[in-house]
Amino acid sequence: MRFRMWMAFMMAIGQGGCAHSPPPPENTDSMAYRLKDAPEWVKGTCRSYFKAGTSVLCGVGSVTGSRNPSMARSGATARARSELASSLKTAVVGLLEDYQSNTMAQGGSGTAGWDEQKIAEASRQISEATLSGTQVNTTWISPGDDYYVLVSMDAESFKKYLEQMRTLDEATRRHISSNAEEMFQKLDLYTTK
Numbered sequence: 001m002r003f004r005m006w007m008a009f010m011m012a013i014g015q016g017g018c019a020h021s022p023p024p025p026e027n028t029d030s031m032a033y034r035l036k037d038a039p040e041w042v043k044g045t046c047r048s049y050f051k052a053g054t055s056v057l058c059g060v061g062s063v064t065g066s067r068n069p070s071m072a073r074s075g076a077t078a079r080a081r082s083e084l085a086s087s088l089k090t091a092v093v094g095l096l097e098d099y100q101s102n103t104m105a106q107g108g109s110g111t112a113g114w115d116e117q118k119i120a121e122a123s124r125q126i127s128e129a130t131l132s133g134t135q136v137n138t139t140w141i142s143p144g145d146d147y148y149v150l151v152s153m154d155a156e157s158f159k160k161y162l163e164q165m166r167t168l169d170e171a172t173r174r175h176i177s178s179n180a181e182e183m184f185q186k187l188d189l190y191t192t193k
Contacts, residue, residue: 034144042140042148049137055155055184058137059083062148072147073139080151081134085127088153091183092123092176099175122168126176129165133157155184 040048046058061079066072096119133153140148159177162168168176176183 034142034146036143038142038148039138039140041138041150046150046152049150050152055181056152057084057088057154057158057184057187058150058152059085059087060148060150062146064144064146066145066147069147073149076139076147076149077136077151080149081131084134084151084153085131087187088130088158089123089127091187092126093119095176095179095183096122096172098179099172122172125165125167126162130158130161133161155180158184
C-alpha cells in the first residue's frame with residue numbers, strides 16, 4: 001500500500017513537472033534569426049549609412065558559411081565592389097551615350113557601331129579603374145556568422161581616378177567629370193527606391 005501511494009505521489013510530481021515544457025529552440029537557419037539586430041544598411045539600402053545629401057555610391061556584399069574571417073571579409077568586399085561597379089557602369093554608359101548623341105548632333109564623325117563599342121569599352125575601363133578608389137566603411141557579422149561589408153566611393157574620388165585615365169580622350173573625361181555629381185545623385189535616388 002505504501003508503495004502504491006509512493007508511486008502515485010511520484011507520478012503526480014512527474015506530471016506536474018512536465019506541465020511547463022521549455023520553448024522550442026529558435027530556428028538559427030531562418031533569415032529572421034540571421035538578420036536579427038542587423039544594421040539598416042544590411043536590411044535595406046546601403047545609403048542609410050550615410051548622411052542625406054552625401055554624393056556617394058555604395059554597395060553591400062556578404063559571404064555565408066566561411067570559417068575563415070579573412071576569406072569571408074575579402075569575399076564579401078569583392079561582392080560589394082561588384083554591386084557598386086554594376087551601378088557605376090550603368091550610369092557611365094548613360095553619360096557616354098549622352099556625350100555621343102551631343103557630339104553627333106554637333107557634327108561629330110564616327111560610325112554607330114564603333115561608338116557603341118567605344119562606349120562599352122570605356123564604361124568597363126572606368127568601372128574597373130575607379131573600383132580601386134572604393135573603401136570599406138563598415139562590417140557586420142550576423143548571429144549565423146554571415147559576414148557583411150559596406151563599401152563606398154565618393155564623387156571626388158571618382159573624379160580623381162577619372163582624371164588619371166589616359167585611355168579616354170580629354171573631352172570625354174571632362175564630360176563625365178562635370179556630370180559626376182549629378183550622376184551620383186541620380187544613382188542615389190535610384191538605389192534608395
